[in-house]
Amino acid sequence: MSRFSWFNAVSLTIGFAFLYIPMIILIIFSFNESKLVTVWAGFSTKWYGELLANEAFLDAAWVTLRVAVFSSTLATILGTAAAYVLIRSGRFFGRTLFSGMIYAPLVMPEVITGLSLLLLFIGIGLERGVLTIVLAHTTFSMCYVSVVVSSRLATFDKSLEEAALDLGCSSAQAFRLVTLPIIAPAVISGWLLAFTLSLDDLVIASFATGPSATTLPIKIFSAVRLGVSPEINALSTIMIAIVTVGVITASLLSKRKLVREREEEFMAARS
Amino acid sequence: MRRFALIALPYAWLLALFLVPFLIVVKISLSDVALSIPPYSPQFSWDEGIGAFLAELDFENFVFLTQDSLYWKAYLSSLFIALVSTVLTLMIGYPVAYGMARASEEWRPTLMMLIILPFWTSFLIRVYAWMGILSQEGFLNQFLLWTGIISTPLTILNTTTAVYIGIVYTYLPFMVLPIYAALDRLDGSLIEAAEDLGCSRLSAFWLVTIPMSRNGIIAGCFLVFIPALGEFVIPSLLGGSGTLMIGKVLWEEFFSNRDWPVASAVAVVLLLILIIPIVLFQRNQQRASEAD
Incomplete structure (x- = not known):
C-alpha cells in the first residue's frame, strides 16, 4: 500500500501523541522541585536522591531482579523444551492436555492464576516468599516462551536436523550444534519477554508472596494507591529509561545484522 | 529415555502448578x-x-453469587466495560494501523518500534501516568481551564470514564499490531482495481480494505476484550467505588473479606464466561492461518 495522505499523518500523530504524552509528562515531573506532582516549581533531581536513599525500595528492587533472573531462566529452559515437544514429538499420551496447558495461561485472567497458585501453596504448606514468586512467574512465562520458540521451530527446515543425524550426530549433538543456533534468537527474545513479564507483574506476585518478600510492583502499587508521588515518578523514569535503551539497542543490533546479511548476499551474488 | 525426560519435565511442571491449583x-x-x-x-x-x-x-456459593446482586452486576458491568473499551480501542487503533501500513518503507520499522516500546514498559507505570493527568488538579483539567473550554474542573479520576481511558491506552498496541499485520499483507492493486472499476476511495475502503483486514480486526478485538474482562489494576487505580469490575471484586473477596470459597466461585464463573470468547478467538486464528 502506498499513497500516504494527510489523514494518515493526522491519525498517526494523534495515536502516537496519545501513547507518549502521558509518559513524557511523567518523566518531566520526576524532575520537579515541588512535592506537588502537578505544579512545576523548578528543576531538581532531589527525588532521585530520596529514592536511592529509600531502603524499602532498594530491597524490593533487589527481590524483583532476583525473581526475574531465576524465573525467566527457568521459564526459558522449560518453555523451549515444551516448544520442542509440541512441534517435534508427534503424538504422545496426553498431547491435547499438554498443548491446552501451554495456551490456557496466556488467556487466563491474572487474578485467577494468582488465586489458584496461592491456594496450592497454602494447601501443601509451602512458606510464601521469593521461592513461591519464582515458581508462579516461571509457570506463566514458560508458556509465553514456548509460544515464541515454537513459532520459530515450526518454520525451520527439519531436514537440517535430519542431515546432522545422518552424518553421525547424536540427537543431543544435533540439537546443540544445529537446532539451538538456529532458534537462538527466538530463545533470547523468549527470555527477554519472560524477564519483563516478571519485572512487571503485580497481581500474581501479590497472591504468591508472603510478608517476607515484596517486589517493586507491589511496593509501587501500595504507594500509588495513596495518590501521585514524585518519588514514584523518579522510579518510573528510571525504569522507562532502561527499557527504552534496551529496546533501541536490540533493534539497532538486529538492523545492523540485517544490513550486513544483505551486503554479504550482494557480494556473494556478484562473485 | 531422553525424549521421555524432555516431555515429562514441562508436563509435570504444568500439571503441578497450573492444573492442580485450578482443581x-x-x-x-x-x-x-x-x-x-x-x-x-x-x-x-x-x-x-x-x-x-x-x-x-x-453449590451453595454459586447460588449465593446469583442471590447477591453485587456479583451479577459486577459480571455484567465488566462485560459492558470490556465491550465498550474494545470498540473504542478499535476506533483509535484502526486509523493508526492504517497509517502505519501506508507509511513509506523506511519509516515502518521506526513506527513499529514506537508501537512495541510501550508494551515493554511497565503496565503499572503506564496506568499510574494517567493518575496525574486525570485528577482534579491534573494536567487535563489545567489545560482545559487554560483554553477556556471549561470553567470548573471535571471529575474524571475515580470514575468509569478513567477506566475506559486506561484500558484503551494500555491495550492499544494489542489492537494495532494484528490489524497492521493484516493491512501490511493487503495487495494494493486490489484497491486500485476497485477504484478503476468505479469505486470512490471511501467505498473502496469499505468494500475492500475493511473486509480484507477482517482477521486482524477480530484478533485485535479479542486481544483487548479477553484481558480487559478480568482486569484488576486499572479499575483499582483509576476507577472509583462506583466502578464494578469482577477482577476487583475477586481481589477484595479474597484479601479483604477473606471468604475463600466465594472468591473461588467468582473465579470459576469468570472462567466459564471467558471460555466463549477464547474459543471464538482460537477459531478465528485457525481460519486465518488456513487462509494464508
Whole structure:
C-alpha cells in the first residue's frame, strides 16, 4: 500500500501523541522541585536522591531482579523444551492436555492464576516468599516462551536436523550444534519477554508472596494507591529509561545484522 | 529415555502448578467457609475417605453469587466495560494501523518500534501516568481551564470514564499490531482495481480494505476484550467505588473479606464466561492461518 495522505499523518500523530504524552509528562515531573506532582516549581533531581536513599525500595528492587533472573531462566529452559515437544514429538499420551496447558495461561485472567497458585501453596504448606514468586512467574512465562520458540521451530527446515543425524550426530549433538543456533534468537527474545513479564507483574506476585518478600510492583502499587508521588515518578523514569535503551539497542543490533546479511548476499551474488 | 525426560519435565511442571491449583479452586468453590486455617471446610483427609469428602461439597456459593446482586452486576458491568473499551480501542487503533501500513518503507520499522516500546514498559507505570493527568488538579483539567473550554474542573479520576481511558491506552498496541499485520499483507492493486472499476476511495475502503483486514480486526478485538474482562489494576487505580469490575471484586473477596470459597466461585464463573470468547478467538486464528 502506498499513497500516504494527510489523514494518515493526522491519525498517526494523534495515536502516537496519545501513547507518549502521558509518559513524557511523567518523566518531566520526576524532575520537579515541588512535592506537588502537578505544579512545576523548578528543576531538581532531589527525588532521585530520596529514592536511592529509600531502603524499602532498594530491597524490593533487589527481590524483583532476583525473581526475574531465576524465573525467566527457568521459564526459558522449560518453555523451549515444551516448544520442542509440541512441534517435534508427534503424538504422545496426553498431547491435547499438554498443548491446552501451554495456551490456557496466556488467556487466563491474572487474578485467577494468582488465586489458584496461592491456594496450592497454602494447601501443601509451602512458606510464601521469593521461592513461591519464582515458581508462579516461571509457570506463566514458560508458556509465553514456548509460544515464541515454537513459532520459530515450526518454520525451520527439519531436514537440517535430519542431515546432522545422518552424518553421525547424536540427537543431543544435533540439537546443540544445529537446532539451538538456529532458534537462538527466538530463545533470547523468549527470555527477554519472560524477564519483563516478571519485572512487571503485580497481581500474581501479590497472591504468591508472603510478608517476607515484596517486589517493586507491589511496593509501587501500595504507594500509588495513596495518590501521585514524585518519588514514584523518579522510579518510573528510571525504569522507562532502561527499557527504552534496551529496546533501541536490540533493534539497532538486529538492523545492523540485517544490513550486513544483505551486503554479504550482494557480494556473494556478484562473485 | 531422553525424549521421555524432555516431555515429562514441562508436563509435570504444568500439571503441578497450573492444573492442580485450578482443581483446588474448583474444589474450594464447592466448600463452605469456616473459621479455621485455611478458612474453609471440608478439609480432605484420607481417613474419612473420598465418599464422605465429596458428600460435603455443594453449590451453595454459586447460588449465593446469583442471590447477591453485587456479583451479577459486577459480571455484567465488566462485560459492558470490556465491550465498550474494545470498540473504542478499535476506533483509535484502526486509523493508526492504517497509517502505519501506508507509511513509506523506511519509516515502518521506526513506527513499529514506537508501537512495541510501550508494551515493554511497565503496565503499572503506564496506568499510574494517567493518575496525574486525570485528577482534579491534573494536567487535563489545567489545560482545559487554560483554553477556556471549561470553567470548573471535571471529575474524571475515580470514575468509569478513567477506566475506559486506561484500558484503551494500555491495550492499544494489542489492537494495532494484528490489524497492521493484516493491512501490511493487503495487495494494493486490489484497491486500485476497485477504484478503476468505479469505486470512490471511501467505498473502496469499505468494500475492500475493511473486509480484507477482517482477521486482524477480530484478533485485535479479542486481544483487548479477553484481558480487559478480568482486569484488576486499572479499575483499582483509576476507577472509583462506583466502578464494578469482577477482577476487583475477586481481589477484595479474597484479601479483604477473606471468604475463600466465594472468591473461588467468582473465579470459576469468570472462567466459564471467558471460555466463549477464547474459543471464538482460537477459531478465528485457525481460519486465518488456513487462509494464508
